[in-house]
Structures are given as structure tokens and as C-alpha cells.
Amino acid sequence: MNINQELILALDAMGGTKAPQVVVEGAKLALERYPNLKFLFFGDEKQLNPLLKEDKKLSSASIIRHTDIIVNDEMKPSAALRVGRKSSMALAIQAVAEGEALGVISGGNTGAYMALSKILLKTVKGISRPAIASYLPTERGGETVMLDLGANVASDEFNLIEFAIMGSIFATDVLGCQNPSVGLLNVGEEDLKGSSVLRCAADYLKKYPGINFYGFIEGNDISKGTVDVVVTDGFTGNVALKTLEGTARLIRSFLKDGFSGSLMGKIGYFFALPTLKHVFQRMNPSRYNGAIFLGLNGIAVKSHGSTDALGFSNAVSVAVDMLSHGFKSQIETNMEDVKTFLASSESEAKTQEEN
Amino acid sequence: MNINQELILALDAMGGTKAPQVVVEGAKLALERYPNLKFLFFGDEKQLNPLLKEDKKLSSASIIRHTDIIVNDEMKPSAALRVGRKSSMALAIQAVAEGEALGVISGGNTGAYMALSKILLKTVKGISRPAIASYLPTERGGETVMLDLGANVASDEFNLIEFAIMGSIFATDVLGCQNPSVGLLNVGEEDLKGSSVLRCAADYLKKYPGINFYGFIEGNDISKGTVDVVVTDGFTGNVALKTLEGTARLIRSFLKDGFSGSLMGKIGYFFALPTLKHVFQRMNPSRYNGAIFLGLNGIAVKSHGSTDALGFSNAVSVAVDMLSHGFKSQIETNMEDVKTFLASSESEAKTQEEN
Numbered sequence: 001m002n003i004n005q006e007l008i009l010a011l012d013a014m015g016g017t018k019a020p021q022v023v024v025e026g027a028k029l030a031l032e033r034y035p036n037l038k039f040l041f042f043g044d045e046k047q048l049n050p051l052l053k054e055d056k057k058l059s060s061a062s063i064i065r066h067t068d069i070i071v072n073d074e075m076k077p078s079a080a081l082r083v084g085r086k087s088s089m090a091l092a093i094q095a096v097a098e099g100e101a102l103g104v105i106s107g108g109n110t111g112a113y114m115a116l117s118k119i120l121l122k123t124v125k126g127i128s129r130p131a132i133a134s135y136l137p138t139e140r141g142g143e144t145v146m147l148d149l150g151a152n153v154a155s156d157e158f159n160l161i162e163f164a165i166m167g168s169i170f171a172t173d174v175l176g177c178q179n180p181s182v183g184l185l186n187v188g189e190e191d192l193k194g195s196s197v198l199r200c201a202a203d204y205l206k207k208y209p210g211i212n213f214y215g216f217i218e219g220n221d222i223s224k225g226t227v228d229v230v231v232t233d234g235f236t237g238n239v240a241l242k243t244l245e246g247t248a249r250l251i252r253s254f255l256k257d258g259f260s261g262s263l264m265g266k267i268g269y270f271f272a273l274p275t276l277k278h279v280f281q282r283m284n285p286s287r288y289n290g291a292i293f294l295g296l297n298g299i300a301v302k303s304h305g306s307t308d309a310l311g312f313s314n315a316v317s318v319a320v321d322m323l324s325h326g327f328k329s330q331i332e333t334n335m336e337d338v339k340t341f342l343a344s345s346e347s348e349a350k351t352q353e354e355n
Numbered sequence: 356m357n358i359n360q361e362l363i364l365a366l367d368a369m370g371g372t373k374a375p376q377v378v379v380e381g382a383k384l385a386l387e388r389y390p391n392l393k394f395l396f397f398g399d400e401k402q403l404n405p406l407l408k409e410d411k412k413l414s415s416a417s418i419i420r421h422t423d424i425i426v427n428d429e430m431k432p433s434a435a436l437r438v439g440r441k442s443s444m445a446l447a448i449q450a451v452a453e454g455e456a457l458g459v460i461s462g463g464n465t466g467a468y469m470a471l472s473k474i475l476l477k478t479v480k481g482i483s484r485p486a487i488a489s490y491l492p493t494e495r496g497g498e499t500v501m502l503d504l505g506a507n508v509a510s511d512e513f514n515l516i517e518f519a520i521m522g523s524i525f526a527t528d529v530l531g532c533q534n535p536s537v538g539l540l541n542v543g544e545e546d547l548k549g550s551s552v553l554r555c556a557a558d559y560l561k562k563y564p565g566i567n568f569y570g571f572i573e574g575n576d577i578s579k580g581t582v583d584v585v586v587t588d589g590f591t592g593n594v595a596l597k598t599l600e601g602t603a604r605l606i607r608s609f610l611k612d613g614f615s616g617s618l619m620g621k622i623g624y625f626f627a628l629p630t631l632k633h634v635f636q637r638m639n640p641s642r643y644n645g646a647i648f649l650g651l652n653g654i655a656v657k658s659h660g661s662t663d664a665l666g667f668s669n670a671v672s673v674a675v676d677m678l679s680h681g682f683k684s685q686i687e688t689n690m691e692d693v694k695t696f697l698a699s700s701e702s703e704a705k706t707q708e709e710n
Contacts, residue, residue: 139608150542153550187505187593194590195508219597223605232594235549238542239591240598242574247602250578253494254637258630268626275613275620282609 006036008101009319010092013043014070016107016305016312020044023107024051026303026312028058033313034320040065040101042088067091071112073305080112081119089113093120096298103299103319107290107312110302114151114293121296124328126335129159130295131234132302133170134241137282138225145171145180146222146230149291150238157201158342160184160231164201164211165334166294167229173325174292174318180228183217185236201231208341210334248283290315292322295331299323361391363456364674365447368398369425371462371660371667375399378462379406381658381667383413388668389675395420395456397443422446426467428660435467436474444468448475451653458654458674462645462667465657469506469648476651479683481690484514485650486589487657488525489596492637493580500526500535501577501585504646505593512556513697515539515586519556519566520689521649522584528680529673535583538572540591556586563696565689603638645670647677650686654678 011027013020020043027039038061041048045066052059069087071080084090089108095101097120106113114132123130133147145167152159164182171180184202186194194216205213214227219240222230232240255276259269269276289311293300299322303315366382368375375398382394393416396403400421407414424442426435439445444463450456452475461468469487478485488502500522507514519537526535539557541549549571560568569582574595577585587595610631614624624631644666648655654677658670 137605137609139605153542185594187508187590219594219599220601220604222598223601235542236591236594239540239574239587239595243577243595243598244574244602246575246578247599248606249575250492250494251603251606251634251638254492254634255630258634259627261630264626265630268623268628268630271619271623271625272614272627273623275610275616275623279606279609279613283606 006038007034007320007323008038008040009316010040010042010095010101010104012089012092012104012106012108013041013048014088014108015113016303016307018306018308019107020047020051022307022309022312024048024058025309026316027062028055029309029313030316030320031058031061033317037061037316037320039063040092040095042067042092042095043070044068065091065095071109071116073109075109075112077111077115080109081115084112084116090116090120093117093298093300096300097121102323103301105290105301105303105312105315105319107303107305107307107315110150110291113300113302117293117296117298117300121298121300123295124297124331124335126332126339127162127166127295129155129162130293131163131166132291133167133294134291135175135289136222136241136244139223140225142225143175144222144225144228144230145175146232146237146241147294148232148234148237149241150234151293152234154235155197155233157197157204160197160201160233161204161208161338162295162335163231164205164213164229165338166331167231168211169327169330169334170292170294170322171228173327173330174321175228177228179212181212181214182229182231183214183221183227185222185230185232185240186216186218204342204345207345208338210337210341245284248280252280289318292318297328299327361393362389362675362678363393363395364671365395365397365450365456365459367444367447367459367461367463368396368403369443369463370468371658371662373661373663374462375402375406377662377664377667379403379413380664381671382417383410384664384668385671385675386413386416388672392416392671392675394418395447395450397422397447397450398425399423399443420446420450426464426471428464430464430467432466432470435464436470439467439471445471445475448472448653448655451655452476457678458656460645460656460658460667460670460674462658462660462662462670465505465646468655468657472648472651472653472655476653476655478650479652479686479690481687481694482517482521482650484510484517485648486518486521487646488522488649489646490530490644491577491596491599494578495580497580498530499577499580499583499585500530501587501592501596502649503587503589503592504596505589506648507589509590510552510588512552512559515552515556515588516559516563516693517650517690518586519560519568519584520693521686522586523566524682524685524689525647525649525677526583528682528685529676530583532583534567536567536569537584537586538569538576538582540577540585540587540595541571541573559697559700562700563693565692565696600639603635607635644673647673652683654682
């Protein structure tokens with residue numbers, strides 16, 4: 001895909017706490033970055049029309065598709081599938097499924113978004129389970145991709161291999177890593193080193209030449225940046241991500257308490273404020289970039305629900321990066337290689353057994 | 356157990372990076388706190404003798420049991436079981452098993468310590484699997500107990516119930532919680548709400564009157580302090596704890612970078628330093644208190660390997676708290692109640708099926 005050709009993106013204009021304002025403003029910022037973008041806005045035209053009219057450039061690059069139906073944050077995925085098929089979220093995804101748009105961005109309900117995307121976009125050929133990925137800051141500088149963050153509750157060894165491949169391609173295309181290293185999240189003690197699923201996945205990844213496999217890593221390696229891609233099942237990934245967010249929040253609150261506790265602290269706070277702000281912004285890039293659904297027939301990016309216009313525009317940028325690198329076809333090619341490799345591993349194992 | 360009677364504790368004098376100095380100094384501090392303590396020091400008498408001689412009070416409350424053998428940090432649990440039976444760690448545990456001491460404290464290799472403790476102390480009647488617990492700081496103030504942190508890789512619903520009971524008793528006895536609330540760590544999305552093991556454990560805990568069950572919680576609830584006791588399997592608990600530690604380290608490093616980056620930052624750092632120090636000390640009580648092995652026939656506390664004398668003395672205090680509340684007999688009584696409850700639940704379910 002040529003980045004200079006026209007790229008049409010579908011936007012769920014009603015997803016997120018500050019929608020549709022933030023979505024429109026975010027699109028405007030993204031259009032400044034990529035002048036070849038075109039937008040399909042799905043949502044309430046009464047709200048969207050006046051917002052779009054404010055900017056001539058944006059309005060001439062945009063089409064509004066009206067719907068009154070919104071998937072709210074409280075809706076369960078199963079309910080979204082039943083009653084949300086004509087919602088702004090579902091119609092935006094549908095536009096990608098039908099080839100009208102090349103990618104979709106929504107700041108709405110993550111569970112509903114994943115459920116609708118799975119049904120409407122379906123998984124890429126060769127991938128059995130899509131995954132939710134995000135990238136996190138690290139001590140060594142740069143970022144690490146982590147997946148799955150909760151698309152699946154349990155994962156077998158083949159799912160983990162799929163995650164490793166999708167994560168590697170993402171790290172290369174979006175983060176610009178060369179030959180990204182991949183680690184499997186596990187526990188520390190040697191004798192307890194994880195389940196048979198983890199050991200089996202590690203055995204395959206060690207042998208498979210298409211992945212730069214580092215080996216097992218532990219929870220503290222995520223923030224250390226030991227690897228470029230952290231692979232784990234959706235349950236563990238979700239707990240780890242939320243624990244990380246909770247810890248950042250706790251430290252922030254402790255610092256606030258500490259600085260307000262004494263005169264020295266208050267003076268310190270005045271001088272320390274710019275640093276503190278910068279640090280906590282660095283801590284939460286997901287708030288600015290969102291999560292990405294990998295393994296679907298179409299690019300689907302989840303913007304953080306409470307993000308601002310800049311954050312939404314960054315989510316749009318992630319979609320553009322994935323499009324311009326041909327993310328989907330790379331996955332397909334890689335999964336064909338993996339299948340050949342797995343089949344040859346199996347027949348090798350059989351031959352060894354027979355001898 | 357009366358806290359005024361003589362309490363004999365076994366100390367692995369050679370465990371931890373600054374052993375035996377820190378162990379001896381820690382024992383000295385603990386003795387000031389609890390004058391009725393007596394210590395059995397297991398380790399190299401050539402090193403221990405001069406250290407103990409420095410303090411008359413301590414030396415008259417102490418006996419040295421010599422051994423040259425040390426379990427080092429690199430030793431796998433299986434190796435410790437094979438070659439470490441005469442080590443300072445094993446002999447200290449053995450002293451509890453034989454009734455010579457009431458509890459053991461070690462700052463050595465956690466995996467080896469757990470493996471040796473399981474073999475030598477065995478599990479409390481009614482408990483099928485011991486767990487590793489620790490307590491963590493929270494936003495609401497106070498602390499939350501989390502278990503299992505890695506004693507087991509996988510846990511079934513009955514293990515989780517055992518953890519809930521042991522965690523509740525610990526929160527009551529050591530942290531002074533009244534009727535502590537218990538949460539089961541899970542993922543956020545409704546439709547994905549965890550494995551059948553988690554749902555089954557939740558069903559039992561909801562009905563069992565001996566536990567103040569809050570329900571499912573998510574990773575960010577750990578630091579928020581939503582519950583007094585966080586129950587999870589050893590794999591997830593280990594990943595969550597290490598992710599939390601890694602995040603704290605990352606923020607610390609970002610703050611360091613930030614403050615050294617500009618003149619304003621450097622001035623800020625000067626004023627902010629006391630607050631920052633205090634916050635990062637608050638963040639890591641485990642460094643000062645250690646982890647606790649729950650469910651064994653005897654108190655076994657793991658002091659942090661790199662702790663100082665105050666940290667080691669705090670680990671001793673935890674052991675004293677558990678002893679003075681009769682931790683073991685409380686577990687036994689509770690587990691009998693649980694068994695009665697589970698049996699009646701089962702027969703109830705059967706009756707319902709038959710009707």
C-alpha cells in the first residue's frame with residue numbers, strides 16, 4: 001500500500017467520554033499529519049454537522065453516516081452483538097468489512113468493540129484467535145508491545161505462537177524495531193516454570209527461525225524492557241496491564257500526599273511539577289495511543305475512552321502505520337511459514353518416535 | 356499462646372546477601388521489641404561467634420548451631436532438596452519441625468526455602484497446598500494481603516478457597532483487619548470473566564459464611580485497596596507482584612531522569628527528595644517485611660534477601676504476630692468448617708439434581 005494514495009478510515013464518532021468533539025478534533029489533527037486521509041464519521045449528524053463545518057479542510061475530507069444508536073460503556077459484549085448492529089461502532093466496523101474503509105478507530109466500550117470486530121471482520125487466514133495489544137514504556141527507553149491483554153481468557157501453545165508473530169510484525173511496523181525480541185511471560189522459580197502450554201510454546205518458538213525468541217521473562221521484565229514483545233495469555237496480560245496502571249496511580253497518589261504534607265514538600269512540588277507531569281504522561285502512552293486488535297481482517301484500533309484530541313489522532317496514526325506496512329498480508333505470509341514449520345516439526349517427532 | 360512466655364525462633368543466619376551481619380543485627384532489634392525471644396542461629400560459628408559477642412543481651416538469648424553448608428540463591432529447589440538437607444536453611448526449618456523452635460525466618464533462596472519447608476514442616480491438617488503471601492501498600496491507606504505469589508503454578512477452586520481462608524486469618528492477626536474483605540483476582544470484561552475454576556470458587560465463597568467475600572476484582576484493585584485480601588493462583592500472583600515491583604522501579608527511574616534533565620528539575624529534586632524517598636519506601640513494604648509461607652505446620656517467614664537489619668527484625672515481628680494469635684490452630688478450625696460446608700453444598704446439589 002502506498003502511503004500517498006487516498007486512505008479512507010471509518011471513525012466511531014460516538015465512542016469515548018468526550019465524543020464526538022474529541023473524535024472530530026482528533027481527525028483534524030490526523031489530517032494535518034496525513035493529508036491523504038479521508039474519514040467516514042458514523043454517528044449523530046445533528047452533533048457532527050456543526051462540528052465538521054468549523055473546519056473546511058476536514059469537512060471536505062469527510063462524509064457523515066448518520067445513526068442514533070450508541071453502544072455505551074456499560075453494555076456487555078453479548079448485548080452489543082444483539083442490539084448494537086446498527087450502532088455507530090458496528091457500522092464503522094462494517095465499513096471496513098465491506099471494503100469501504102481500510103481501518104476503523106473507536107474510543108468506545110472495548111469488550112463490545114472486540115466482539116463486534118470479531119463477528120464483522122473475522123480473523124485473518126491462519127489466525128485462530130485475535131488478540132488485544134498495546135505498547136508500554138520501558139526503563140531502557142523505547143517501548144515494549146504486550147499481548148494478549150484480554151481478548152481471550154485462556155490460550156494454548158498455538159495461540160501464543162500466533163501472538164508472538166503478530167506482536168513481532170507490530171513491533172517492526174509501528175515501533176520500528178529491527179528483528180524484535182520476543183519473551184514469554186512466566187514465573188521466576190526454575191522448578192515451577194509455568195504450565196505445559198508455556199513450555200510447549202517455548203519449545204516451538206526456540207526452533208522457529210521466523211521469531212527472535214528471547215525465552216521466558218518475568219513480570220518485572222515488562223517495565224525493564226528486556227524484550228520488544230511480551231507474549232502472554234489474555235488473563236495474565238489483562239491482570240498485568242491493570243496492575244501496572246494501578247501501581248502508577250498509587251505512586252501518583254502517594255506523591256501527592258507527600259508533597260502536600262509539609263512546607264518543604266509544597267515548595268518541592270512547585271519545582272517538581274513539570275517533571276512529575278512529564279513522568280506520568282510517559283507512564284501511560286496507551287492513554288494517548290490506544291490498544292490495537294491484531295489478527296482481524298481489517299485494522300481496528302481502540303482509542304482510550306477518556307483521551308483528548310491528540311490521543312485520538314495518535315490512534316489514527318497507529319492505523320495508518322499498520323496500513324502502510326501491509327500488516328494483514330504480512331501476518332498471512334508468516335502464518336503459512338509457521339504452519340509448514342509446525343507440520344515438519346510434527347512429522348520429525350513422529351519419525352523419531354518410530355525409530 | 357501467651358506473648359509473655361519464652362518464644363524460641365530459628366534463624367537461617369546465612370540467608371540473604373548481607374548475612375550473617377543483617378541477621379544478627381535484626382535479631383538484636385527484634386529482641387529489644389520482644390524481650391521474651393530466644394534465638395537459634397544456624398550457620399557458620401566462626402562468623403557468628405564474634406558478631407554475637409558484641410551484644411551481651413543478644414548472646415545470652417542465643418544459641419549457635421554450626422553448619423558450613425549454605426543454600427545459595429542460584430540453587431534450584433530440587434537441588435536444595437537433594438544436597439541442602441544439612442544447610443543452615445534446612446536445619447533452621449528442621450528445628451521448627453522437631454518442636455525446638457516455634458518459627459523460622461530466612462532471607463535465602465525463596466524456591467528452596469518453600470521446597471524444604473513443604474517437605475520438613477508439611478501442610479496443616481485440612482490444607483492441600485501452602486501459599487506464599489505478602490502485603491502491599493494501597494491508595495486507601497493500610498495494606499492488602501495478596502496470595503498465592505508463586506508457591507503453586509496452577510490452583511483449583513478448593514486451593515483458592517484455602518487461600519481465602521488463610522489470607523483472612525493473616526489479615527486479621529497480623530494487619531489487624533476486622534472481618535477482612537476477600538476479592539478474587541479476575542479480568543474486566545463481563546463475558547470473559549475468567550475460568551470455570553474462578554467462577555466455581557466465587558460460587559462457594561459467596562455462600563460460605565466464614566468469609567467476607569467481596570467478589571471479583573481486577574489488577575488495578577490491588578493498589579486501590581478495594582479488598583483486604585487478594586486471592587489468586589500462584590502464576591498470576593507472581594506476575595502481578597513482579598509487574599508491580601517493575602512499575603515502581605520504572606517510575607523511580609523516570610523521575611530520576613526527569614529531575615536531572617534541567618536546572619528547574621535539579622532544584623525540584625532537592626526539595627522533593629524527602630517526599631520521593633518516603634514514597635518509594637512506602638511502595639515496597641515487602642522489602643522490609645518479607646513474604647510469609649501460609650498453610651505449613653509451623654511459622655515460616657521469608658525476609659527479603661537484600662533487606663537491612665530493620666527489615667529482618669520486621670520479618671521476625673511477623674512471625675511473633677502469627678505465633679501470638681495461634682495462626683495454625685485457627686486455620687485448622689476454619690478448614691474443618693469449610694469441609695462441613697462443602698460437603699453440605701454437595702449433598703444439597705445432589706438432592707436438587709434428584710428432585
